[in-house]
Amino acid sequence: MDDKKLxxxxxKGSLDWAxxxxxxxxxxxxxxxETQIFFTFYGLQLLKKKLSLEVTPLGNPGxxxxxxxxxxxxxxxxxxxxxxxxxxxxxxxxxxxxxVASVEELRELCQEAEVKLIACQMTxxxxxxxxxxxxxxxEYAGAAAxxxxxxxxDICLYI
Amino acid sequence: MAEFDQELDASxxxxxxxxxxxxxxxxxxxxxxxxxxxxxxxxxxxxFDAFAKQTxxxxxxxxxxxxxxxxxxxxx
Numbered sequence: 001m002d003d004k005k006l007x008x009x010x011x012k013g014s015l016d017w018a019x020x021x022x023x024x025x026x027x028x029x030x031x032x033x034e035t036q037i038f039f040t041f042y043g044l045q046l047l048k049k050k051l052s053l054e055v056t057p058l059g060n061p062g063x064x065x066x067x068x069x070x071x072x073x074x075x076x077x078x079x080x081x082x083x084x085x086x087x088x089x090x091x092x093x094x095x096x097x098x099x100v101a102s103v104e105e106l107r108e109l110c111q112e113a114e115v116k117l118i119a120c121q122m123t124x125x126x127x128x129x130x131x132x133x134x135x136x137x138x139e140y141a142g143a144a145a146x147x148x149x150x151x152x153x154d155i156c157l158y159i
Numbered sequence: 160m161a162e163f164d165q166e167l168d169a170s171x172x173x174x175x176x177x178x179x180x181x182x183x184x185x186x187x188x189x190x191x192x193x194x195x196x197x198x199x200x201x202x203x204x205x206x207f208d209a210f211a212k213q214t215x216x217x218x219x220x221x222x223x224x225x226x227x228x229x230x231x232x233x234x235x
Contacts, residue, residue: 023174023175026175026179027174027175027178027179030175030178030179030181030182030210030214031178031209031210031213031214032213032214098173099171099172099173099176099200100173101172101173101175101176109179112183113179113182
């Protein structure tokens with residue numbers, strides 16, 4: 001189809017950072033781009049078979065909170081046990097209510113659309129992870145190998 | 160509304176699901192066939208415009224009716 005290439009480097013592993021790489025990649029693939037995502041460091045969390053991604057406003061002052069909480073709720077309160085889990089649940093509920101796909105669904109759509117998902121071998125070794133923890137159909141490579149594709153890409157994003 | 164061969168109801172789905180589902184459905188159709196997509200995501204108007212331009216599938220019609228957006232796409 002088209003010759004345009006999109007390369008994405010995904011380095012974050014929280015729920016809010018999981019969406020941009022998968023949405024951009026799946027959309028690009030739908031538009032005819034050849035797309036590859038290189039998951040490194042915490043980005044590897046996005047490739048786990050069982051996703052347990054969380055999100056917290058702690059350290060994320062830009063994150064909107066319900067009931068105007070971002071204006072009056074003390075930051076220290078966010079460190080209380082259970083807060084992170086609650087925020088994550090609320091975020092997921094909101095996404096579902098608004099018809100936003102889950103990360104699992106988006107990841108599946110990416111693989112269906114033949115987006116290449118590549119895990120950084122170095123990071124896998126660094127954090128003592130092993131291949132059985134990750135979904136099937138992914139490749140393992142290093143930065144140099146990814147540069148072969150990234151160097152030719154029309155768009156290269158660092159997320 | 161003109162004739163169509165298949166219908167895809169993407170109501171309640173938000174970006175990028177409408178075009179992703181459309182792409183999937185179109186893959187299973189023959190060249191020249193027309194897909195009717197119904198969506199509620201206002202962003203889908205621009206999305207389908209871009210989708211048609213970039214993939215070469217013709218966007219025959221794009222309109223709003225009864226609070227929903229209707230698109231007719233002919234597979235190239």
